[in-house]
């Protein structure tokens with residue numbers, strides 16, 4: 001039986017105990033693919049409120065982060081939000097499961113797309129919180145500056161565990177154009193390799209079921225990103241939520257979501273290819289509310305995971 005290095009197993013072996021990733025969503029953060037810097041409207045499937053429900057509880061900010069903002073008047077508020085999200089989450093996980101080590105996961109939008117000083121303050125404040133072993137930062141490959149890598153590399157030198165999670169989604173420029181990604185694949189491999197030279201771990205995000213992609217293309221994306229020497233991977237199915245561009249494509253019969261059976265087959269093939277030392281952080285996704293349009297099997301992640309796990313076990317893989 002091949003045992004997959006899940007994030008839980010990875011943390012257990014590294015820290016000899018459970019470590020929880022604490023999702024952090026801060027007001028003012030956005031993405032160059034939304035604010036018009038590289039494109040408008042965002043990726044065709046993007047609705048961050050559905051990906052990160054904690055965003056809904058945040059007061060809307062009139063100030064948006066970007067690299068050119070010279071003064072950030074909401075920084076104190078952001079620090080306050082960071083702390084309150086951490087303490088709420090860690091308290092509930094400590095009460096329920098006895099967890100007492102945490103990694104902050106900057107999840108919503110592009111979390112390196114802000115003035116350098118803002119990022120430095122937020123990361124420093126985050127790392128000072130009790131029992132925080134490190135940071136995991138979700139971002140795009142076009143939102144990284146060398147000085148950010150240097151900053152993160154210094155945390156690594158100080159024994160903190162730092163991950164950058166790059167949304168790659170597909171290695172095919174034709175697909176990236178179709179989903180209005182606002183960047184191509186050029187330079188991604190070099191960036192991943194440069195990031196790792198700072199001791200920062202890299203987790204790549206891929207999506208299966210993107211428009212006009214066949215199974216061979218999805219597996220080709222996986223093989224390519226694995227060849228870059230990555231540390232972790234998240235794969236998830238594309239699901240459609242309300243009020244997105246892809247919903248319009250779906251309603252116009254221009255897009256057919258991936259089936260659960262096909263997705264599970266692809267996950268079996270994928271986990272056979274992923275080396276033992278790459279942390280598989282995620283293989284499922286969904287929206288458990290009425291924002292989900294299709295496919296319906298993305299409504300209940302437990303049912304989804306049960307089916308996928310069964311298919312994996314039939315193929316000698318323990319997830």
Ligand code: SF4
Pocket residue numbers: 030031032033034041042043046047048108109110140167
């Ligand atoms: S990169 Fe992320 S935040 Fe930006 S538009 Fe795409 S999905 Fe949304």
